[in-house]
Amino acid sequence: MRVHTMLLGACSVLAFTGIASAETLTIATVNNGDMIRMQQLTDDFKKQNPDIDLEWVTLEENVLRQRVTTDIATNGGQYDVLTIGNYEVPIWAKQNWLMPLDDMPEGYDKADLLPAIAGGLSTDGTLYAAPFYGESAMVMYRKDLAEKAGVTISDQSTWDEIKKAAAAMTDKDAGIYGICLRGKAGWGENMAFLGAMSNSYGARWFDMNWEPQFDSPEWKATLTDYLDLMENYGPPGASSNGFNENLALFQQGKCGMWIDATVAASFVTDPDESTVADKVGFALFPEKGDIGNRGNWLWSWNLAIPASTTKGDAAKAFVAWATSKHYTDLVAEKEGWRAAPPGTRKSLYDNPDYQKAAPFAEMTLESINAVNTKKPSVQEIPYTGAQFVSIPEFQGIGTAVGQQFSAAVAGSSSAEQALSNAQQLTKREMMKAGYIK
The missing domain is CATH 3.40.190.10 (Periplasmic binding protein-like II)
Known part of the structure; x- marks a missing residue:
């Protein structure tokens, strides 16, 4: 844990009581290009959440699946945020292994998520993981x-x-x-x-x-x-x-x-x-x-929070940031609209800037919408x-x-x-x- 040392006098020390140390989230993720990009852009998250530190465990796809599955099934508690697929989400939700995401921050706009993607991440109408990107x-x-x-x-x-x-x-x-x-x-x-x-x-x-x-x-x-x-x-x-x-x-x-x-x-x-x-x-x-x-x-890489974490609020803040419209805009600003995480939000495919920059947009959306799980x-x-x-x-x-x-x-x-x-x-x-x- 990182300790903030205050040298501005007793009043300043008292003013910072309660945020004397940062919470560190351990995030398990896959070594795909979009996830690497997310790590490179987390200064934006830190500016908004200076009291949350991030520790990354970035793994090859097969290794990631093995480790997070073993950890959550044994209640190991190694990770606060998991990168998992739409295969795991409904199965793990039924085991009560995942924290429900039914109170995301204001402005998150769950209604904007593509129905085919959100449906695969929900059980009885409750979202148990937030899609980072989706694909067919x-x-x-x-x-x-x-x-x-x-x-x-x-x-x-x-x-x-x-x-x-x-x-x-x-x-x-x-x-x-x-x-x-x-x-x-x-x-x-x-x-x-x-x-x-x-x-x-x-x-x-x-x-x-x-x-x-x-x-x-x-x-x-x-x-x-x-x-x-x-x-x-x-x-x-x-x-x-x-x-x-x-x-x-x-x-x-x-x-x-x-x-x-x-x-x-x-x-x-x-x-x-x-x-x-x-x-x-x-x-x-x-x-x-x-x-x-x-x-x-139909696949989506998603961010989920294990029910065993003791840092649920901080984890939810990170998940909301990484899967938000704001994050999409941030990627577009830094890398161009072509690089925006695809396959999760209707608003992206309605965006003329994205349509112009991504010649594959229409084919991607058609492919996703055609799936019958x-x-x-x-x-x-x-x-x-x-x-x-x-x-x-x-x-x-x-x-x-x-x-x-x-x-x-x-x-x-x-x-x-x-x-x-x-x-x-x-x-x-x-x-x-x-x-x-």
Whole structure:
């Protein structure tokens, strides 16, 4: 704790009684670009809240999830503010692990939050986390390479288009790969992409009796096509590539296409960071045939307060600052409107300055609004979710399945073996959890 020493006489000392020491908030967050930017802008928060200090624990995505999950489940109390996804929020809220955010400061304007995003962070109408940024998924592609290769990627893209374009744009001698996709194992890494891809292929994780479905033709088609794209048109070492690795590859001009989170759009079009900033086009997440499903990817990184914290008021002040309209304006002032945290507030997409600065704005909003978390698959399912399944067991199951599929990308197993292993391990875990006998 930082102690303020007053040297201005007894009267001054008495005047500062009660704020003699600052509260220090320990904030666990992910090492994504938007979160790094938030840390760089916290002088603004400090000016408004001089008696609150901030201590950051910034972690890679898989490590963050593991640590905050362990901490909150064991009531460890290491953190005062958590960066968590819309997967965790409703599950943890039902366990009474999170502080409700039903009394945010005046002017916060919860009504301005996009309904699709706020709905995933609420239980019985009460908000349990505040969205920092929200996303769906879309195709980002090099317009110059597509034109040179003589291929077209339509706004309403299809997997057939994607495969044809990946083949045409690949020039391995020049270090250009037709497509970059997540291969790093993790329920929020490769399985986020593959979960969305499987939805677009008509697959489902479980049938109505909670039986795993990795032995279905839809999952076989999903994984077979994914591995084909990665092996023939993807970069080497793709089994180690997650969001940040593929972002770097695309910014360096090494990817013809990248299908991933819409939040990446502001980074691939940043002229200070991306060598291809003025050459990027956007399309909706691909559709397979006439299935009528474009992946149903919906994710938000959110700030939540563990119910165990003793610094609830200070934590709420920080969460309100970081997810406010004021913070959006601050980013726009410092970095330009293109860099504003996307996917959380209606007012951002109504702002003509943002629309002008962000050529991806309309596509992002269309992608988010199209998601149906109540029915992510076209088949009958017993679960809700998006590119994930909203059950507590999914975190472990999804990561284990992701390891099988990542091994297939690395060439350690075939699609058939990976799917068989996924089926067996998922069935075993679902039996252990009591979903099936």
